[in-house]
Amino acid sequence: MKHIIIHTLKQAKRLVVIVIGFTILAIGIAMIVLPGPAILVIPVGLALLATEFIWAKKLLMAVKARFNRMRKGN
DSSP states (O other): OHHHHHHHHHHHHHHHHHHHHHHHHHHHHHTTTSSSOHHHHHHHHHHHHHTTOHHHHHHHHHHHHHHHHHHHTO
């Protein structure tokens, strides 16, 4: 019984992280055309999703690499 409760809590936490991550990511994407700091919000959403999805981690790494290249001027 205790195992089921722990498993359910882990799944609930995962669901909350996924919902919040996609919400923040969607807000960041909307900020591309709306006023707001999309360049800051999108990586935050990706960072949350990267805790659960490999594709988000790879995309976040690509965004970080592009940001570092832009910062260095190349």
